[in-house]
Amino acid sequence: MPIEKSLLTGSTTTLILKLLEERDMYGYEMIETLAERSDHTFDFKAGTLYPILHTLEKQALVESYEERAPQDRIRKYYHLTEAGRLRLQEKQREWTSFVTAMEKILKGGAAHAAQ
Amino acid sequence: MLPNDRIAEYCRQAAEQIRWRRARPAVMWELEQHLQDQQETYIRQGYEQEQAARMAIEQMGDAREVGRALDRAHRPQTPWFPLIAVIVLLALGAALQVALTQQMMPLASYAVAAGLFALGYFGDISWLGKHAMELYLGVLIIAAALLIGAEPVAGTAVFHLDPISLHLCYMALLFPLVYGLFLYGMKGLGMRGILFGVLGYLPFALILWLIPTLSGLLIYSASAGVMLAAAIRKSWFGVKLGHPGLQIAAPVLLPVGALAVALLSVGGARLQVFLNPWQDAADAGLIYCRLRDVVAKAAFWGEGNADLSMIPDLSENYALLYGIQEFGLGAFAGLMLLVLAFGAFCIIGAMRQRSMLGTLLVLAAALTVTLQAFVYAYANLGYGLWDTLSFPFLSRGNTALQLDALLVGLMLGAMRTGAWIGDPKQPQRTVRFLRIER
Numbered sequence: 445m446p447i448e449k450s451l452l453t454g455s456t457t458t459l460i461l462k463l464l465e466e467r468d469m470y471g472y473e474m475i476e477t478l479a480e481r482s483d484h485t486f487d488f489k490a491g492t493l494y495p496i497l498h499t500l501e502k503q504a505l506v507e508s509y510e511e512r513a514p515q516d517r518i519r520k521y522y523h524l525t526e527a528g529r530l531r532l533q534e535k536q537r538e539w540t541s542f543v544t545a546m547e548k549i550l551k552g553g554a555a556h557a558a559q
Numbered sequence: 560m561l562p563n564d565r566i567a568e569y570c571r572q573a574a575e576q577i578r579w580r581r582a583r584p585a586v587m588w589e590l591e592q593h594l595q596d597q598q599e600t601y602i603r604q605g606y607e608q609e610q611a612a613r614m615a616i617e618q619m620g621d622a623r624e625v626g627r628a629l630d631r632a633h634r635p636q637t638p639w640f641p642l643i644a645v646i647v648l649l650a651l652g653a654a655l656q657v658a659l660t661q662q663m664m665p666l667a668s669y670a671v672a673a674g675l676f677a678l679g680y681f682g683d684i685s686w687l688g689k690h691a692m693e694l695y696l697g698v699l700i701i702a703a704a705l706l707i708g709a710e711p712v713a714g715t716a717v718f719h720l721d722p723i724s725l726h727l728c729y730m731a732l733l734f735p736l737v738y739g740l741f742l743y744g745m746k747g748l749g750m751r752g753i754l755f756g757v758l759g760y761l762p763f764a765l766i767l768w769l770i771p772t773l774s775g776l777l778i779y780s781a782s783a784g785v786m787l788a789a790a791i792r793k794s795w796f797g798v799k800l801g802h803p804g805l806q807i808a809a810p811v812l813l814p815v816g817a818l819a820v821a822l823l824s825v826g827g828a829r830l831q832v833f834l835n836p837w838q839d840a841a842d843a844g845l846i847y848c849r850l851r852d853v854v855a856k857a858a859f860w861g862e863g864n865a866d867l868s869m870i871p872d873l874s875e876n877y878a879l880l881y882g883i884q885e886f887g888l889g890a891f892a893g894l895m896l897l898v899l900a901f902g903a904f905c906i907i908g909a910m911r912q913r914s915m916l917g918t919l920l921v922l923a924a925a926l927t928v929t930l931q932a933f934v935y936a937y938a939n940l941g942y943g944l945w946d947t948l949s950f951p952f953l954s955r956g957n958t959a960l961q962l963d964a965l966l967v968g969l970m971l972g973a974m975r976t977g978a979w980i981g982d983p984k985q986p987q988r989t990v991r992f993l994r995i996e997r
Binding site for chain 2: 504519
């Protein structure tokens with residue numbers, strides 16, 4: 445099911461930080477992994493990814509390094525810093541409280557209508 | 560248009576939107592890598608190369624929109640606090656020197672210094688990293704040659720070549736930066752790198768001891784020690800020293816060793832005079848007594864009651880004392896607090912630099928000018944145990960003024976653009992080391 449763009453805005457950073465919590469990745473790998481894990485619900489335009497990654501790097505939430513890939517191509521990998529890890533925890537808490545509140549309203553609305 | 564040309568053209572169009580030109584090549588390279596990966600995926604799915612390139616570009620999004628978003632992420636950050644502090648100090652220094660010398664000539668020196676500051680601030684500091692070892696060896700050879708050709712004047716080496724007369728003690732202001740570049744060249748060499756780090760410190764320390772400038776030796780050694788500690792802490796040599804004692808052993812050894820050498824060079828008799836100058840107030844203790852007398856008669860705010868006519872070389876060696884007499888000890892304390900805040904701000908900024916080159920450059924310059932200011936201040940209060948190297952931007956001393964301006968310009972330039980200065984591409988072995996340590 446396609447998701448309205450505005451719903452994704454603001455969550456992209458959390459998704460990226462979460463991916464990097466597992467392991468270091470390069471940009472293309474992140475796009476592919478996000479699409480695959482979300483059953484193509486999160487099919488980002490790759491062009492939206494790099495400005496976010498570069499901003500995160502500027503904020504020292506991620507850092508990058510270059511490494512030679514198996515096909516002898518040098519790739520730029522991103523690594524989650526300690527500050528990034530803390531920001532992710534904060535974002536996850538924020539998201540959980542948002543979802544809980546949304547569910548209360550949505551379920552409450554249905555229950556109210558049934559009465 | 561060939562598929563690869565199409566991809567290159569897309570990257571160029573996106574990068575053109577980034578106003579800060581120096582950020583463009585790295586961005587173009589990263590986008591190109593991504594597009595090639597995407598193109599290969601489509602080819603594996605059975606598309607023709609041309610069609611695969613088109614689809615990869617479409618998947619990336621509109622080039623100009625992507626470029627504009629990247630432009631917002633790539634803006635140099637002006638380090639306002641230290642920048643304003645330097646501009647204020649330069650203006651104060653020019654006014655102070657005109658007042659002290661009653662001439663307009665110092666303004667020409669300050670104009671040149673402003674030019675050198677701008678050169679460092681707007682220059683490409685990654686050039687220094689690319690030529691790190693050549694610069695280290697070049698400066699070492701020139702410094703040794705100048706020392707060999709110099710003559711002793713009033714207890715310190717001076718190189719004469721008409722119309723130039725160069726006090727070699729001021730080279731101490733440049734050596735920490737050059738030593739930082741030397742450490743930069745030791746990347747990934749493991750324990751050998753740390754050993755070379757200590758050995759690479761020695762030639763400049765020896766030159767400073769021979770000049771002799773004990774203040775210079777201490778400033779250089781303390782700066783070198785901190786830079787070595789930072790390099791070890793950031794695993795620059797590719798090894799992690801487990802025990803904290805080991806991490807600080809080599810860095811502490813440099814300044815402590817230099818302090819021991821400096822104290823031994825000063826000698827017991829001078830130390831006694833320093834501790835109690837009134838016992839020999841007519842001779843060796845005279846200047847200490849006069850300086851401490853001016854400070855004792857100073858007001859907290861406003862003009863003091865002392866007579867400065869008895870103090871020699873006021874504009875060069877005791878510019879701060881003039882400030883204490885004219886404006887009070889409160890103004891002096893305010894100035895030193897500003898210097899301390901400047902130093903602390905820059906040292907914190909150094910540790911936040913993305914690249915090791917940025918960290919070392921900012922540390923070298925911040926430590927040099929801050930220590931230089933404090934050594935000068937102690938001497939002005941009548942507690943200096945050895946020579947001084949001018950107060951950055953305020954006291955007279957053309958060589959020091961120009962070197963300080965260049966150093967601080969480079970430092971603020973690194974802080975402005977440091978988020979996007981990358982260390983050179985890593986050899987595979989080093990990368991593996993770095994990744995293991997994370």
